[in-house]
Amino acid sequence: MGSAFTDAETTAQMNAEPVDTGLPGVFRHRFHVPEGVRYFDGNSLGLMPKAVAGAVAHTVSGEWANGLIRSWNGAGWRTLPQRVGEKIAGLIGAAPGQVVACDSTSVNLYKLLVSAVRMRPGRRRIVTDVDSFPTDLYIVDEVAAQFGRTVQQVPARDIAAVLDEDVAAVLLTHVDYRRAEIYDMAAYTRAAHAAGALIVWDLSHTAGAVPCALDDCGADFAVGCGYKYLNGGPGAPAYLYVASRHQDQCAQPLPGWFGHARPFDFAAQYAPAPGVDRYLSGTSPVIALSALYAALDAFDGTSMATLYARSLVLSDALIEGLDTRLERYGFTLASPREKDRRGSHVSLRHAEAYGVMQELAQRGFIGDFRTPDFMRFGFAPLYNTLDDVAQLVDAIEQVMREEAWNKAEHRVKRGFT
Numbered sequence: 001m002g003s004a005f006t007d008a009e010t011t012a013q014m015n016a017e018p019v020d021t022g023l024p025g026v027f028r029h030r031f032h033v034p035e036g037v038r039y040f041d042g043n044s045l046g047l048m049p050k051a052v053a054g055a056v057a058h059t060v061s062g063e064w065a066n067g068l069i070r071s072w073n074g075a076g077w078r079t080l081p082q083r084v085g086e087k088i089a090g091l092i093g094a095a096p097g098q099v100v101a102c103d104s105t106s107v108n109l110y111k112l113l114v115s116a117v118r119m120r121p122g123r124r125r126i127v128t129d130v131d132s133f134p135t136d137l138y139i140v141d142e143v144a145a146q147f148g149r150t151v152q153q154v155p156a157r158d159i160a161a162v163l164d165e166d167v168a169a170v171l172l173t174h175v176d177y178r179r180a181e182i183y184d185m186a187a188y189t190r191a192a193h194a195a196g197a198l199i200v201w202d203l204s205h206t207a208g209a210v211p212c213a214l215d216d217c218g219a220d221f222a223v224g225c226g227y228k229y230l231n232g233g234p235g236a237p238a239y240l241y242v243a244s245r246h247q248d249q250c251a252q253p254l255p256g257w258f259g260h261a262r263p264f265d266f267a268a269q270y271a272p273a274p275g276v277d278r279y280l281s282g283t284s285p286v287i288a289l290s291a292l293y294a295a296l297d298a299f300d301g302t303s304m305a306t307l308y309a310r311s312l313v314l315s316d317a318l319i320e321g322l323d324t325r326l327e328r329y330g331f332t333l334a335s336p337r338e339k340d341r342r343g344s345h346v347s348l349r350h351a352e353a354y355g356v357m358q359e360l361a362q363r364g365f366i367g368d369f370r371t372p373d374f375m376r377f378g379f380a381p382l383y384n385t386l387d388d389v390a391q392l393v394d395a396i397e398q399v400m401r402e403e404a405w406n407k408a409e410h411r412v413k414r415g416f417t
C-alpha cells in the first residue's frame with residue numbers, strides 16, 4: 001500500500017466531530033454508513049444523513065398526523081420548495097430568489113428547455129452533447145418535436161464550433177455522468193451568448209461535490225437531482241435555477257396552481273407567480289422535501305472549495321491505485337487525469353466491468369456499472385475517506401487475482417445497475 005493510502009486515523013475517528021484526517025472537511029459522522037459497506041455511489045444515491053430520519057418522522061408523526069392541513073401554513077409546508085431551493089442555491093453559486101426544489105430533473109428540464117426555446121423564436125436548432133445522460137436526450141428531442149425545432153447532437157468539445165444565429169438553446173451537463181469530465185461553465189456560457197442562444201446546465205453530478213458559479217458565469221437556466229451528492233433520498237425532488245433577469249419573461253409549459261400568483265383565488269385563468277415560483281406546478285411532495293431540507297444541513301460548516309479539494313485527493317488516490325496496481329489487469333482510466341477537468345467520480349473501463357462490479361458489491365464495495373464497460377466510483381467528499389479508497393483498490397485487485405468476476409451469477413444482468 002503506497003503512502004497516499006495511509007489514512008489510518010480516518011476509520012478510528014469516523015464518529016468524532018469534526019474529523020481531521022489531514023484532509024479538511026470530512027463529515028462522515030453525519031451519515032449512516034451501513035455495517036460492512038464501503039460506499040462509492042454517492043453520485044447516484046447519497047448515503048442517508050442521520051438527521052433525515054428524525055426530520056421525516058417529525059413531518060409524518062407531528063406535522064401530518066397532528067397538524068393535518070393546518071401544517072401548510074403552520075409548519076411552513078407551503079414554502080418548502082423555496083426554502084430547500086435557497087439551501088441548494090448556496091452550493092451552486094446562485095444568489096437568493098432563483099432556485100426552487102420541485103418535480104424531477106427530467107420534468108424540470110422540460111420546463112426550462114421550453115422556456116428557452118420560446119424566448120428565442122425563429123431559431124431552429126437546439127444543440128446538445130451527444131454523450132448527455134439519456135433522459136436529457138429524450139427531453140430535448142421531445143421539446144424539439146413539439147416546437148418545430150431540430151436537435152443537433154455533437155461531442156461537447158465541438159459545441160462552440162457549431163453555434164450560430166440559428167441556435168435557440170444549448171443543453172449541457174456540467175460534469176459528464178459517465179466520465180466525470182467538467183465542462184467550463186464560463187466558456188460554454190459565453191459561447192452560447194455570443195451566438196445569441198440561451199444555455200441550460202444539468203448540474204446533477206455537480207451540486208454538493210464540485211463548485212460552480214451559475215451567477216458569475218452568467219448562466220441562464222440549470223437543473224439537477226436531489227438524490228445524488230445532495231443526499232435527499234431515493235426519488236428526492238430535483239431543483240431548477242432561472243436567472244433573475246429572465247424570470248418575469250419566462251412562460252413555463254406546465255402551469256399549475258402552485259405556480260399561480262394567487263392560488264387560493266381559485267381563478268379559472270392562470271396568472272404566473274412572480275419570479276422563479278412560477279416554475280412550481282402541482283402540490284409539493286412535502287415528506288420528500290422535508291427529507292431533502294434536513295439532508296442539506298450536512299453541508300453546514302464547510303464550503304464547496306474545501307469539499308472539492310477533498311474530492312480530488314480521493315479521486316487522485318484511486319488513479320494512483322490504477323497506475324500502480326490495477327493497470328496490469330486491463331483497467332483503463334476513462335476520466336480526465338487532469339485535476340481541473342475531473343469531477344467527483346472516477347470511471348474505469350474494463351472488458352469484464354459488469355462482473356467486477358457485481359462481485360465488488362457482494363463484498364460490500366458499492367459503485368456502479370454504466371454500459372458498455374464503465375465502472376463508476378463516486379467520491380462524496382462529505383463522507384468518503386482515503387481509507388475507503390485504499391480498501392477499494394485492495395478489493396479490486398483481489399477480485400482480479402481470484403478471477404471472481406467470472407461467476408455464472410454475474411452473467412445475469414440486473415434491472416437496476
Ligand SMILES: Cc1ncc(COP(=O)(O)O)c(C=O)c1O
Nearest residue numbers: 104105106133135173177204225
Ligand atoms: C446528468 C443526469 N441528468 C438527469 C438524471 C436523471 O434525472 P431524473 O431524476 O429525472 O431521473 C441523471 C440521473 O442519473 C443524470 O445523471
